[in-house]
Amino acid sequence: MTTTPVTSATVSLPGADGEIATHRLRAPGSWTRPTGPITTRVAYAAAHVVPQLTADNTPGAPAALDWDATLAFRHHLWSYGFGVAEAMDTAQRGMGLDWPAAAELIRRSAAEARAVGGQIACGAGTDQLHLPDLAGTDPDQALGRVLEAYRDQLEVVTEAGARPILMASRALAAVARDTADYLSVYTTLLHEVSQPVILHWLGDVFDPALAGYWGTTDPYRAAEVVLGLIRDNAEKVDGIKVSLLDADLEMWLRERLPAGVRMYTGDDNNYPDLVVGDARGHSDALLGIFAAIAPAASTALQLLDAGETVRAHEILASTQALGRHIFAAPTYYYKTGVAFLAWLNGHQPGFQMVGGLHSGRSVPHLVELFRLADAAGLLTAPDLAARRMAQYLAVNGLSLEDAL
Template identity: 65%
Template sequence: MEVRALRSPGPWTTPERPLVSRVAFAAAHVVPQVGAENVPGAPAAVDWDATLAYRHRIWSYGLGVADAMDTAQRGMGLDWAATQELVRRSAAEARSVGARVACGAGTDQLDPAAVAGWTPGDPAALAAVTDAYREQVRVVQDAGAQVIVMASRALARVARGPEDYARVYDAVLAEADQPVILHWLGTMFDPALEGYWGSASVAEATEVFLDVIKAHQARVDGVKVSLLDASHEVGLRRSLAALPGPAVRLYTGDDFNYPELITGDDEGHSDALLGIFAAIYPAASTALQAFDAGDDGRGHAILASTEALGRHIFEAPTYYYKTGIAFLSWLNGFQPGFQLVGGLHAGRSVRHLAELFRLADECGLLLDPELAASRITAFLQVNGVVR
């Protein structure tokens, strides 16, 4: 066991004006009611006050919120009824402060047992996927939020190849009343998305993805790519920049390599839509303010100072990164208990969470060190590490 004197929080600042050099969203988690039956398979019981207060903190640092995404446990504890409520509440809160919010539209209202029985290429199943997407797109648009078209487990199950993906996305994008963000999530985040876009080859899938974008370029604001492959992202970013017509942003979803990707190179940079930004938003905002001021070196240095924490939170099995997001939120006093809906707070070991505490301290992201010290001590006592 290590005894350490905690550092002061980093020199984080809130922006005096809107951030302009990068567009950045933090994909936020949801806080459960501590006394509710938030166990695997149970309907999500959300602490709305704490959940929405967390979003206001992110907005106060000038970042947008990407809501109802995998960070909010879509298909991993957050059911469709709770998701709709989250979308409506988050969009209303964003309007109240003039902030930006984008919300995920997927197909997770479909019955998983029925989806498991589908045969690839079944026209009725493909129609059901399309209709599910349309329903969720309408919910997000009616709430006044930007749509993020999420990757669909059901579509991955039923699509035979690229043509089925193209057909479904053609129909879904036709529903968009403003440009959307397309979401490509890798199997490290969700193994059920194996072969998305119709191929297990990332190179072949990328060509299909680009074809979908080209066919609907005016309806696509950007793409959110979470493959944890920096070289692939840079290549895709350059392909998007070379497209004629309206610009299509590359929102990095790479929670390992975000410092270099957001800093960019002589040919451009990535914007951001990141789960890790929900944990490091004070540092992320301060870095983006430096980029706005033309100090790319300082911006990169701030982001790089958080990279070890990001890699730890998102280490394999990456599916459980939400556990680390919630743990840091609890350490900093932003939720009453260390819990997640669906019981997902049990997804990491005591050793992993203790190391998270150390790394958060190293980069100045324990925002109230005295409170964080008392909570980590209590956590270690409950788990039998200290007496």
Template identity: 80%
Template sequence: MTAQQLSTTTLALPAGDGTLTEHQLRAPGAWTSPTSPFTARVAYAAAHVVPVLTAENTPGSPAVLDWDATLAFRHHLWSLGLGVAEAMDTAQRGMGLDWPAATELIRRSSAEARSVGGAIACGAGTDQLDPASLTGVEPAAALQAVTDAYREQLATVVGAGAKPILMASRALAAAARDAADYLSVYSTLLAECSSPVILHWLGEAFDPALSGYWGHTEPYAAAETVLELIGAHADKVDGIKVSLLDADLEIWVRERLPEGVRMYTGDDYNYPDLVVGDERGHSDALLGIFAAIAPAASTALQELEPGGDPARAHEILASTQALGRHIFAAPTYYYKTGVAFLAWLNGHQPGFQMVGGLHAGRSVPHLVELFRLADTAGLLTDPELAARRMGQYLAVTGFGTDAR
């Protein structure tokens, strides 16, 4: 990092022992926007949501969204050539964003996508169905309830004009007795779909309630069930998003997919290698981290286009990897807090709040380190604003400091 790459902004940041150390911020990275749609990779960024600051925003309260800020962030992603993966776990599905709010989010975001020609795919799950309500229910009736819940949400997504993503279901994980039950529910739904969908395999690290998904706790056995499902319905599957944080397993599945079925990596740890690829192929992307690192992700994807430099693409993505691994560190299901915090630092939302009180999901030291890593990666796009907001956050949490 040369002197020319340093900004004039400094900020006192707390170290592990609580002492303050002067930190000089770096200039933003030399990120660029694409002049035409991407063709070498399909890339969706899973976007978060912004609440109204005066709403309750406490655990269990209905989600009340700031539509201007929430939709403006999607326009930011589309302007960088990225598609939007809407109403996914990054948007706090099952962690604060209830189905009524998700319904409105899907409809509004899909309309905005059409207005600018942006790509959008939306999550269809079963979160209007409480898994606890299936306790003691006859197995066939429980599976029928899950299937009907999926149908309701699929109808909402299709009606909005978006590509459906069949999200992993806590209710199905609670109701299914074995792999055959998963195959039965998904096969029924795929047979009814009029166009290809994206399947969604979210690992236990992201949601402990999904342990044993696909009827197996051993990942490769579960993968065999997934491949059986896709093989039987390849014409109805655009691709599968795999979020297991296991690059070897993802590649193993990718190499066994039917021709024409995409692997969308959801691996927020190993995305540089998986997206850039090698002689064994590459993965497309459906990533929460791409929302956090959108300018860098876009610039890297431009280098993967014909005439670009794949080595440079890998270099760019690798420069963000430490930030990605920190944001998605265990407990991984709180990664949304880091995504929202970085969005606030960069001016994409008026305050650091999240629906369901999830802004309290990470510690002060975690967010301080996030700030450092984002700065190192050149992802604080307005250093003065980011330093001022970080100083405000530190003051509120007990560290009296200001940007100078």
């Protein structure tokens, strides 16, 4: 019989019944950094951003980033063998990170990637457009503005030297009349790009404004549309990131992709089965959860490289409860959990987020996140994590002294 090693770190946590009990933290997992590139999977971790603590981090305020902490987190991910997926929804695109800050983030992160030989892919979207300004505009003119917005952002990404990710567009979802309008915009962009891009299909569970993307609410009909787009432009598509939290649909689409086009899973609920794969194949990864669980996910990918498939799956599966909790409904607030875990592990000086999004989850939710992260061996500095959790609880009226 094996036992889980524990540490001397303890913290008093409230239970579901409101009772306070002492929680003793376990030791971190035996995670390893790779000594060379990970080869059997292409894996990007979508990274969050850290705000300046003294900035006006309230809804609608321009984003002001702590560049040292933000970029240090990217180096943390590169050290574990991941590529960085930059300026994506995990970085609060459309939820606090405005385009000027995103453009600067792309430039700075791409420069850091070049300095260390790290992989980087960056999101190009249309979030510089203000949706109310498109209301009442001639539909063809509105589509033209969407196209120009994509072009402007693609120019920033390509000039920075990063692989572009064509992000799903709220503006396109708002003005497209039918499937043909989606195909017109995407086909034009794919004909114009100078290198293969990653397509990004983000479901409405992550962003309700994207409901009916590709011109239909039927997910399999939408998959047929995007499959046709990829087949017609396969030489310009490196892969597609699918973030629908629907493993069956992802596998259905994956099996039909042209040779050489990758399926990048964005399924933060079912990633162990999808990444490890089975007789039907496997997915590569472009995941927000991989940023949160980087030490464990990297160790699992290294085991896949070594042919230790069962153990690799065991490690990823051991993080699945944490992943599903972080991405629980309302899923678009998952970034709060990612930032909270980064704070617990010392990757940022304070638990703040641009746009005030640190208020996006409740105390009970974050207490359970702490428990699950500890159970998975992902509180990598237990004493610091215990101390910060106690501080968080005290600020929220649950001080250790009061509890005792």
